[in-house]
Amino acid sequence: MLKFEHDTFLEYVGKEAVAKREEIEKVVDEISAKGYKNIFLIGSGGTIAMMYPFEYILKSNSTVEVHAEIAAELLVMNNRHLSKDSVCIFASVTGTTKETVAAAEFCKAKGATTIGFVAEPGTPLAEAVDYCISTGHEKHSFDTFFLHLQLLTFRFIHNNDEFPQYEQFAKEIALLPEGIVHALKTFDSRAEQFAIRHKDTGYHMLVGAGNLWGNTYSYAMCILEEMQWIRSKSIHAAEFFHGTLELVEDDTSVILFKGEDETRPLVDRVERFAEKITNELFIIDTKDYPLEGISEEFRKHFAVNLNWALTGRISVYLERERNHPLELRRYYRKMEY
Structure with missing residues (x-):
């Protein structure tokens, strides 16, 4: 729904x-x-x-x-x-x-x-x-x-x-789920607008680091590729400037997952570069969302949970805009390989 x-x-x-x-x-x-x-x-x-x-x-x-x-x-x-x-x-x-x-x-x-x-x-x-x-x-x-x-x-x-x-x-x-719910309410319109804007975009670069690298890899492979059949590439922020930067053009979709751990400056560097080149930079920054009752020292760890929930809202709107159910598969568990 x-x-x-x-x-x-x-x-x-x-x-x-x-x-x-x-x-x-x-x-x-x-x-x-x-x-x-x-x-x-x-x-x-x-x-x-x-x-x-x-x-x-x-x-x-x-x-x-x-x-x-x-x-x-x-x-x-x-x-x-x-x-x-x-x-x-x-x-x-x-x-x-x-x-x-x-x-x-x-x-x-x-x-x-x-x-x-x-x-x-x-x-x-x-x-x-x-x-x-x-x-x-x-x-x-x-x-x-x-x-x-x-x-x-x-x-x-x-x-x-x-x-x-x-x-x-x-x-x-135990307080985290309530904080995530409030963040989702704030983010929802951004998720919908992203899906509307990019329903026909054929390729996305996703960049992350630290404890958000797994989410970056997962969203590119499991959601965009497997569940939406959209070509994507997950790039670690520390490696972005060792090859991938040469593929960025003014219409390239670059999605940055920004967390709050020690690797944040690595993603900041990619952001500074990308905003000079592309008009399609989209940033999901966990720092933008207050989590009531969560200590500052723990926020960096909970960025994983928050980022995952936020990206889930993009998924449901992509499903709607592309008329492509997230459950639809051609090959996965459909044939022997």
Whole structure:
């Protein structure tokens, strides 16, 4: 539906998702007490993109060793860091993504501890892992996964004596869905106007960095390419000036995802360049949206959740303007490959 169902969002993400806090903390505490060597964040397509923000968060906030791996590649690469002392975390909305399920079984066979985030319990991924955290339904799955991964990641960091603010962080994350709802109301008209303006645009550049790089990659590949059949390219802001800049012209659509972590200056640099060249620069900046009750020090982490929700409004308007259902596929899960 084009009209955002605020009450539904607050019920599923604001209430039900937050209610999983104790379950998630129990899982992390058990694993931390047992001990582990490293953490693997594993997924396919949109779910490996979902893991990239938390790889960045762990790398920039903790000494815990972390690896983000594409499930299919992990199965063939003989990763020497993967062992019985690894903690392997997976996500799949349907719980049936073949490569992700196979990777979970592969990691478990090596003796690793496995955690799966799924929508529905009883699915292959849910059955394959040691710990299954289910949303119970597919409504707002990614919004919920992001919130759960925030709790899980920062609990691991807290248990590693590197995040004494965890209790305050967890309390504030319960306020985040309400803040997101207010941001969506503010952004909605911009999302609609973007879709109207670009319904026939055949190519978009998407640029991001830091903990928003995963969202950048995901929106280009999973939404624009898979769900709308629009050619796109995701470019890391740190790499933009090593090739891609030469393709920018005055009518090139450049979409910048601006967050609030340490990499923001990298995106600022791209912005300064792009605004001199193209007339089609579109910026989604999480800093533009107040999040009531959220401490300034935590905003940079929550940019992931906020950015994801905002881009979702662009998607529904593209669907309408292009008369192209987001569920429509030609090949994905339609044929053998």
